[in-house]
Amino acid sequence: MTYRLPILALVVCAACQAEPEQHPADWVLRNGVVYTVDAERSSAEAVAISGDRIAYVGDDGGVEVFIGPETQVIDLDGKMLLPGFFDAHSHPAHAPVDSLSVRLYGLTSLEGYLDALREYASAYPDRPVIQGAGWSNTLFPPSGPRRQDLDRVVSDRPVMFSSEDGHSSWVNSKALELAGITKDTPDPPGGIIERDPDTGEPSGTLRESAAGLVAGLAAPATVEERLLALEAFQEMAARDGVTTVRDAYVRLDDVASEAYARADLTVRFRANLLFGPEDSLDSVGRYVEERAKYQLPRFTIDGIKLFIDGVVEGETAYLLEPYAHRPDYRGELLWDTDFLNETVAAFDEASFIVHAHAIGDGGVRVVLDAFAHARDVNGERDARHQVTHIQLVAPEDIRRFGELDIVAVPQPFWFTKGAYYENLEKPFLGEARADKEYPMQSFFDAGAVVASASDFPVTIPFSPLTGIEHGVLRTDDPGDPALTLGAEESASLEDMIASFTIHGAFASFLENETGSIETGKLADLVVLESNLFDIPPENISETRVLMTFFEGEPVFRAEGF
Incomplete structure (x- = not known):
């Protein structure tokens, strides 16, 4: 299945055509497929950027007046230009940093997790608490991973691993001991302490608010x-x-x-x-x-x-x-x-x-x-x-x-x-x-x-x-x-x-400032190597980002582009 741009593939209209600026643009991107994502979902060929704003959206002919001796001109050669992407729910300040925690994301076995813990514990022998994130619930039974597996690698200091969804914590016996969590500890409101079905002892997985019972063992982030x-x-x-x-x-x-x-x-x-x-x-x-x-x-x-x-x-x-x-x-x-x-x-x-x-x-x-x-x-x-x-x-x-x-x-x-x-x-x-x-x-x-x-x-x-x-x-x-x-x-x-x-x-109440490619909006733009409407949808994820502009400044440019 292949998508094609709507029949209005090239719209040169009042919304796209701005009165030319009197001074040259900083950047001109031309000869491309500019999918504006404006109200009409119109398309264009060229964009000019002056400062942090889009100065022009339209055809290649109209952008010529924006090119001066200092203007940086990019020939898109049929490549696609889209508005910069939004991510409407993320946790940027919790990005994994290898020196601060054990990265479990992408590992596919219990032994893989334990190997990562072993390597980190060896590299950072003086770290009083070992933290990490990224284990998958799919690798464990409904009651979650067990403390005994972590104990086999590290038993003398607390280990606390957050699940990849962030809603459970896998801890070792030392963490439970120092937090005072025993078989007699009740589940906190909104949380579950997973327990051994035979002994009633905490098994090593803490769900939702129960993870907060061990949170105080680690020093607050700086x-x-x-x-x-x-x-x-x-x-x-x-x-x-x-x-x-x-x-x-x-x-x-x-x-x-x-x-x-x-x-x-x-x-x-x-x-x-x-x-x-x-x-x-x-x-x-x-x-x-x-x-x-x-x-x-x-x-x-x-x-x-x-x-x-x-x-x-x-x-x-x-x-x-x-x-x-x-x-x-x-x-x-x-x-x-x-x-x-x-x-x-x-x-x-x-x-x-x-x-x-x-x-x-x-x-x-x-x-x-x-x-x-x-x-x-x-x-x-x-x-x-x-x-x-x-x-x-x-x-x-x-x-x-x-x-x-x-x-x-x-x-x-x-x-x-x-x-x-x-x-x-x-x-x-x-x-x-x-x-x-x-x-x-x-x-x-x-x-x-x-x-x-x-x-x-x-x-x-x-x-x-x-x-x-x-x-x-x-x-x-x-x-x-x-x-x-x-x-x-x-x-x-x-x-x-x-x-x-x-x-x-x-x-985020930003639709008048960004989110589409229109004259006067912030120049948040992304250049893709292929027109998404011209490739099979199963190839979309393989399409390379060649360049990213944020407020008129390039913040990423692929090698060779």
Whole structure:
């Protein structure tokens, strides 16, 4: 299957043709396929950049007046130019840094994890606590990995490994000992201490809030460590054409926010402040003050992050119907619904974007009810509240996204029947329910704005081109039809591009500044080696990013281009 540009392939209109500037542009890119993602989804041949703004969008002939002796001219030679990509839910300040933690992402066996721990422990013998992240639930039974395996490698200092989804922690016996977690320790609210079925002793996996029981063993992250993470993230983002990112959450008085303020940013960041069911609405004023503190040109706090439930693989996602393997259990709703309603209404009144994590269909329904309550209490406004992950959503609730003007923030990278589907989702949910996971086209049909995201570092690498391909094909292996997840939810290439560009801009109130290629907007641009509409969709993820512009400056240029 091959896509072609719409018949209006080259539109030279008032919206595209600007009055020529009196001075030459800094950059001119011509002889390309410029897919603008403007309201008409029009296309052009050339773009001129002056300073941080787009000075011209149109045909090759019209751009000539922008070329002066100092103008840098790039002949695109038929290559594609798109707006810079958005990632609407990510964790940039938690990018893995090899010197600070054990990187487990991409490893595929228990022995691989233990080898990585062994190597790190040997390299850093004086580090009092060993931390890491990236282990997969698919490699372990429902009760998770066991402490005894970590003890075989390191038993004299705490080891704490976060799962790749960030919702569970795998710890050794020393960590449990120092945290005082025993068979008599009750599960904390919203958390689960996995236990040995024979002895009742903690087995080594801590779910959701239970992971917080060991968090105090490690020294808090420093601003310098967060700066290292941001530097690593921005390098990856530039290579992938990502120019704007929403940090899923920072905390009040977080060193991450200070790192953003001090960093040399080559990505534009918007961020949410975390608020939990244990917090008090008396503190809303502090959140307002923190937001005011960080209204910086490239880092802005404008949202509130709420965790409504957990994850399917941890049996903590909140479902409308019981888990298939636990017929009397529907998961963990982390909030009292009355308090959730009050919380959403309070932050809505304070003009925050409310960005909610909801994975189970029960969790989605509860937070949609809270958004409806806020509208009833405060009146309708252009709030752009958001629900992310949306793994299971009842059809009637999908329609409510459009009715309530809620932005859907899915992770298209996960649209496939892989190991998670076979080993966890199908047995936990039942095949019929698992096959309805991750709706996409239904949100577009409901009139909702869909802003796609990676949830990095859950997804590594996090190239939007991979997300676009998965959104179109609903699989990560087009050669095996059995791996296609819900083909009826396949979205068009046009809609998938929009979800990583102009829709991401809309979700952060940036659609008048960036997200499309239009005269006067910020010059956030990405050059691709191929026209995505002219190649088979299974080749989209293999398409190379050749150049990335952020606010008119090149932040990445492939060798040889």
